[in-house]
Amino acid sequence: MNNKSGLILRHTPGVRANHWFVAIVFILATLSGLAFFHPAFFFLSSLFGGGPWAKILHPFVGVIMLVAFFMLASKEWQYNRVTDADHQWQKKAMDIMLNHPVEMPDIGRYNIGQKYLFRTLLLMIAILFLTGIVIWQPYFAPMFSIGLVRLAVVAHGIAGFVTIVAIIVHIYAAYWTRGAIRGMTRGTVTAAWAKHHYPGWYKEMSKRSE
Amino acid sequence: MVQQSLNIERRSATTTPSPGVRHSVEVAKLIDISKCIGCKACQAACMEWNDIRDEVGTCQGVYDNPADLSAGSWTVMRFSEVEADNGKLEWLIRKDGCMHCADPGCLKACPAPGAIVQHENGIVDFQQENCTGCGYCITGCPFNIPRLSPKDHKVYKCTLCSDRIATGLEPACAKTCPTGAIMFGSKKEMIVHAEGRIADLKERGYQNAGLYDPKGVGGTHVMYVLQHADKPELYSGLAKDPQISPLVIFWKGIAKPLMSYGLGVAVLTGIMHYVTVGPNETEEDETEK
Known part of the structure; x- marks a missing residue:
């Protein structure tokens, strides 16, 4: 898919729209959820019209995020199998993170860090959904035993924390890797960028365009 | 809910x-189960003073009516028929509530x-105007007391008549109890009073009579005189050693x-990585190399 300008299509308009929809909903879920996470964050409930509104909206926002995320995940699933090249990349991860010059293994569309992130989010969002149902007042929580609700409320908090940390890493990695964000905003990346970060994917794309 | 304190x-x-500039003495309600006749006057007084009317339910075939606490029923009498000692039938009636x-x-x-909020006098009170309806308090309670109203999504429970106590009155249930089974005063006084009752019960053959003021929750400001203090679970499942769930302690105290x-x-x-x-x-x- 190399064109004359030397740009490669990395994300289709559908994936981009889906990604940014998930991103917006994630931010809403995070801000409303943090309000209940610790008193230090309770002020965030003001963004949603106060405590009761934050409480009312949060679970619905969560369900929308679940649906949108799994739509995105179903499209990205195929690119997230771990390969031998990924394991080689992992061995060099520290050097890569410290900007040391490295011989980049022939990794495909995503590196193993991204693949771990994908798995983490899949698992955490599933946990957030299931535990969220168990603690959802007043609709579902009364149907479950108090012991289960207590467990779910702890698991929900921990899964929320892991998800937020994973997204902080995701956002920073995208910002740090110059040229990556345009892949998700404009849809294209430069050939040099693709070759530098994802040699295997670059070769595949070059072959396809020939 | 009560006026500013x-x-x-x-x-x-x-x-x-x-805000803690004013100081007050620790209070307690003492419920002497050995004196309770199960008349439910306390339930009626609670409804009347707090001006709440629960929905009329249906008969469950037992004396418990209403069958459970709810946003509109802050106290209920729980009746249990037990054979505690040597097959002797006893009717244990416990006024349940916060x-x-x-x-x-x-x-x-x-x-x-x-x-x-917890007042210095020991009353734990819900301020419904600040309640978000999340139901976390329900997970925190070791006695299964708070009830979330399906109508307004706020949680309600016994206030210990904090509005009456703030003006020097006793709780409505204590005021109305015809047998004096519900007493109200300073916690110290109530413990002394309970000791007298317990000595009396022991004299009458209840060797295990005692005061229910469980240490697992730091003591309570509603205490029971039990004929069988060694077996509180006889009284419709009163917790033997109530404690805040370790999950809640971990979640709120450590994890978050x-x-x-x-x-x-x-x-x-x-x-830091970036800079x-x-x-x-x-x-x-790079591609041209």
Whole structure:
């Protein structure tokens, strides 16, 4: 898919729209959820019209995020199998993170860090959904035993924390890797960028365009 | 819910001191189960003073009516027929409701600032205007007391008539009890009074009579005189050693503060990485090499 300008299509308009929809909903879920996470964050409930509104909206926002995320995940699933090249990349991860010059293994569309992130989010969002149902007042929580609700409320908090940390890493990695964000905003990346970060994917794309 | 108070011991989800310039004596309600005749006058008085009318339910075939606590029933009598000693039938009637724990699990679990307050006199009170309806207090309570109203999504429970006590009156249930089974006074006085009752019960053959003031929740401001204090579960499942669930303690006391710092550390790590290592840039002429 190399064109004359030397740009490669990395994300289709559908994936981009889906990604940014998930991103917006994630931010809403995070801000409303943090309000209940610790008193230090309770002020965030003001963004949603106060405590009761934050409480009312949060679970619905969560369900929308679940649906949108799994739509995105179903499209990205195929690119997230771990390969031998990924394991080689992992061995060099520290050097890569410290900007040391490295011989980049022939990794495909995503590196193993991204693949771990994908798995983490899949698992955490599933946990957030299931535990969220168990603690959802007043609709579902009364149907479950108090012991289960207590467990779910702890698991929900921990899964929320892991998800937020994973997204902080995701956002920073995208910002740090110059040229990556345009892949998700404009849809294209430069050939040099693709070759530098994802040699295997670059070769595949070059072959396809020939 | 009660008018503004200046003797607040603690507020939910609040990390600064609460208004505490005024000081008050610790109070307690003492429910002497050996004197209770199950007339439910306390239930009626509770409804009347607090001006709440629960929906009329249906007969469950037992005396318990209503069958359970609800947003509109802050106290219920629980009747149990037991054979405690040598097949002797006993009818144990327990007035159930908030125990006003010294270490309140509801307040610890609540994420909304000031939705639950503990007065210095020991009363644990819900301030419904600050309640978000999340139901976390329900997970915190070791006695299964708070009830979320399906209509307004606020949680309700016994206030120990904090509005009456603030003006020097006793709780409505204590005022109305025809046998004097419900007493109200300072916690110290109530313990002394209970000791007399317990000595009396022991004399009458109840060797295990005792005071229910469970230490697992720091003691309570509603205490029972039990004929069988060794077996509180005989009284419709009164908890033998009530404690805030370790899950709630872990969640609120350890996990959430630690994870809050964790989020800050994650952001800070990113910034520090960027300013020390610098961005990961691609040379644009790399393809030509």
